[in-house]
Amino acid sequence: LSMAYTSLRAHRGDIRLESTPGRGTRVTMWLPREWTPAQDDLELSPQGQRRGIALVVDDDEATRKVLARFLVKLGYVVHPASSGEEAVSLLQGGLHPSLVVCDLVMPGLGGAETMARLKTLEPTADVIVTSGFLDEFSIDGGFAGAKAVLRKPFSMDEVAEAVSRVKS
Numbered sequence: 001l002s003m004a005y006t007s008l009r010a011h012r013g014d015i016r017l018e019s020t021p022g023r024g025t026r027v028t029m030w031l032p033r034e035w036t037p038a039q040d041d042l043e044l045s046p047q048g049q050r051r052g053i054a055l056v057v058d059d060d061e062a063t064r065k066v067l068a069r070f071l072v073k074l075g076y077v078v079h080p081a082s083s084g085e086e087a088v089s090l091l092q093g094g095l096h097p098s099l100v101v102c103d104l105v106m107p108g109l110g111g112a113e114t115m116a117r118l119k120t121l122e123p124t125a126d127v128i129v130t131s132g133f134l135d136e137f138s139i140d141g142g143f144a145g146a147k148a149v150l151r152k153p154f155s156m157d158e159v160a161e162a163v164s165r166v167k168s
Helices: 002-010 035-041 061-073 084-092 111-121 156-167
Strands: 014-020 025-030 053-057 078-080 100-103 127-129 148-151
Touching: 002 014, 002 025, 002 061, 002 148, 014 035, 014 100, 053 084, 053 111, 061 078, 061 100, 061 156, 078 084, 084 111, 100 111, 111 127, 127 156, 148 156
Parallel strands: 053 078, 053 100, 100 127, 127 148
Antiparallel strands: 014 025
């Protein structure tokens, strides 16, 4: 349900649920009649600031969903990726995020290598790294130009602060 909500909101749609015990649940979804790429690329955040596209890369589904929800609230159109390989594929397919939030520890293509490849494909994107193991890592190690670190678990305020830091 959260993925449906995030996807609909990213495409300027909405979703409503009505549930009556013993009678069932009614789900109503709205999408705009016409899709314009320019509308999809930038939205107004609740604070009235224009934001761009965010790519969230994390192998943990719950973390991806939480990050997506937080970034949508901050005004981003969010594209989730469950692996480094998927993230690289999205960029090779034409996605141009202004923000990348990437986990450091993932199976397959790890976070540091993923970010290095992403920075090659999209050098102007701002990068935030996330990890539950940050004691083992140093942001000074580079991590392909990461400008901020989010230690798991994180709050909406911490995500907003990290985004503010990389966008200033």
